Amino acid sequence: MSLKQQLFEDLKESMKSKDTVRKEIVQMVRAGVLQVEKDTKTELDDQGVTAVIAKELKKLNDVLPDYVRSGRADKLDEINRKIDILKSYLPEQLTEEQIQEIVDAAVTETGAKSMKDMGRVMGIVTQKTKGLADGKAVSEIVKKTLQAL
Secondary structure, eight states: OOHHHHHHHHHHHHHHTTOHHHHHHHHHHHHHHHHHHHHHTSOOOHHHHHHHHHHHHHHHHHHHHHHHHHTOHHHHHHHHHHHHHHHHHSOOOOOHHHHHHHHHHHHHHHTOOSGGGHHHHHHHHHHHHTTTSOHHHHHHHHHHHHHTO
């Protein structure tokens, strides 16, 4: 079953069980997928849907500190639940060690010697880690690796 079909089935199930938080998240993801498909005039495969889910997850992770600072404990639980729901659709994330291996291979492949080569290295690494790792974490590992050269 494709990820889009899974989202549709989960939407129906959440409506039947009156799980409003899950329904809201699934609708948000499906709307994002539909928007990308309209913009690009293509149908997204599982990797494209995963990218949309990762984007929505990043948005939620970005607003989480704001709720912590404002003391909105009532919303924190809901946001954490939404994050957990989104994570359930993503493939297992790469560990720091696995990302480091990919970065090392990309550095070797590109012959990178300094921070000036970060763009080329990031291009290769992001293709291999798309949907499997947070872009910010990947960027930090690439910076550390290139600075150590």
